[in-house]
Amino acid sequence: MYLPIVLAAYWFPRRGTAFSLVLSLGYLAMALPFAEGDAGLIVAALSRAVVFVAIGAIISFLSLRLREQEQRYRGVFDNSEAGTFIVAPENTGPRIEEANYMGAALLGSAAGDLIGEPITRFIDEPGAWGDFGERIRSDNAVYGYETVLRRLDGAAVQVLVSGGRLPDGRIILTLVDITARKNAEDALRQANAKLNTMGRLTRNDLMAAVSALLKRIAEGIREFGDPAVRRYLDSLEEDARLVQRRAEITRDYQDLGLRSPGWQPLQKVIREATSCLLLPGVSVRPWVERLEVFADPMLDRVFSNLIENSARHGKTVSQVVITYQLRDGALSLYVEDDGVGVPEAEKEKIFEYGVGEGGGLGLFFVREILSITNMTIRETGRPGEGARFVIDVPPDGYRIV
Template sequence: MPGKRRSVGGNTRLLLVAASVIVAFAANAAGLFFGITSVLPHLFYLPIVLVAYWFPRRGTASSLALSLGYLAMTLPFARGDAGLAVAALARAVVFVAIGAVVSLLSLRLREQEQRYRGVFDNSEAGTFIVAPENAGPRIEEVNYVGAALLGSTAKDLIGEPITRFLDDPGAWRDFQVKVRPDKAVYGYETALRRPDGVAVQVIVSGGRLPDGRIILTLVDITARKSAEDALRQANTKLNMMGRLTRNDLMSAVSGLLRRISEGMGEFDDPAVRRYLESLEEDARFVQRRAEITRDYQDLGLRPPGWQPLQEVIREVTSCLLLPGVSVRSWVERLEVFADPMLDRVYVNLIENSARHGETVSEVVITYQLRDDGLVIYVEDDGVGVPEAEKEKIFEYRVDGGGGLGLFLVREILSITGMTIQETGRPGEGARFEIHVPPDGYRLI
């Protein structure tokens, strides 16, 4: 059918061009017999422009042929009249120039249209052009992916109100407010409702065209949202299982410590008491590990977000008991994209300095902009970390040799692409460097 329509359209254009050529030559021939030579030649502009616009690759040759035909008809009537001959030659040159210019512009226009049509039709996103009308915004054009997204065909969707397919009718009003004439909207999430009742979750991007129409691109994220929900439910169940297991473990450890305490009061043999003391030390180690994991049971459960670092550190220091240690932070205006448990990062770093720094009197937190992102420094004036331990302090070891707190610090930061390392000089204080990727921070 499209090929047939193109054929019919091409035949109509050829008839119009032929009719305009016949009219132009007939009118000019009649005019020459009656001595009219300055007005009627303008009729040639019509076939020249039509051919150059509709058939741009033949526009220049056709205008040249029409010009030669005009000269062949006009020059015999000049009969030595140099003015008429010069005027005819000038018009012929203008005819050719107009044909060439219109052909060039038409070719450029066709190339841009083909490029646009290729992007529109072959995009993996559903693409719509919506025309605002008094009766409501209606679909003016849609590609195959967009039609499939709505469970229909492009032909059936033309003229349909876009609000008919929105699960929440108010979403379109909200979207229109965001799409101002000089703005575009990206990442707007909403739900569509197909005619068969099936809901489809999409991300919408759009912008307003100069004529007031709105172009939309829709990406189906239903599968992704389902996977996120399934993962969230799985994490919730795992956390619940971890909580129950930890409670059972804590109860068992408490019972073990109670029995060890009873044994310490019952036996006086030094060898037995030493054995019981070693058991008590191991049991308390397990107890401490279980207590620490309780603080991190929700790690990664909630989505990351932008957090004002100065406010996070202020809340952390207000809850910590740090006798003789002052915490100074110089991170105003800095926000980082991090897991909601970012506060536990700074709790552990500050407590680590106070507990292991021995001579620590202050902890200073600053930042520095770099070409590859941003670096946050957490420094103290304690004894520092020996070179051989700089990486080991972030490791988790079953024997308890590693620091579980710093291991979890690294895990929390890694959720949003941040890294941490210790770069201080032994004897001069510890210095933790947190590297934030370029898209993970902003200054407000």
């Protein structure tokens, strides 16, 4: 009686409970006439019938859950926007056991035609599968692995691969085509490089023109002795030198945004930035060990500008302290000094273009560098007690290592 109940409940889970109930009633119809009023036999028959129904109900329930999970998996596998593969490790090499439509289209084939094909046939970079498999063996999962596939028609496809080991040793892979994104990044990088070259040439021409102008002004100062003319020439010289200083400052920032942002150890960045500065009588104390931030490669210019700004304009500055604090999932960096501080009316103006002694652009570019990776900066110190610059880092822009 158990075998037909189990089979029926497994193969027809929606009718398994009803089938087991019918069999239980049939069993009772056959068993009770032979009980002849014996209470023990009647109780045993009823108990057995209840067990039959319970077994049918449990197996039906488990079978339904299993099929729902299989349908859910199949739906995700077949309808995923990412190319998905099941790879079986074999003695002759890893072979594709199953592929969805997007995966087959990614390789320029039909899903059925890929079954049994070695996955290494489609990997363009030598050693990529060995490296990927080693990571799978050590961590059981790999995310965001970049490599190049070679389609059946010979075209190269750049993909982002993630994978995980299944309990039976097989590997499930998901591949996302990032060729368009990589091409766009390359085009943007080339455009930035061309703009950078044009800016460099324009700046060089401007510097040459300003130098020639300063030379002519110097000649005029030597030639004319009239005080009014001398004052006029002095004002022209001052304006020309202002243009010259701004052109020199922009040279330091010609590579802004040209290279991709990355994770940078803050303690090392600050120490390298301060090693290039002349800070007589000023000590710099960074307390940011193990902290890394995701920022533009020119992050060192941020701290060199802030520290130099404190030393130059703080007047009574003897130390600059750099610390951080975690708050509400984000992080705040503090660059504090013990100088004269910043007047309330100037706290926002100091970040504007061309504000400051000599038309400096330091703090303006500090804000621009930080904004590339969604960081912000503000000044919150008290006038007379020192400057306090606060750099707010987004939740995904820092990590403690």
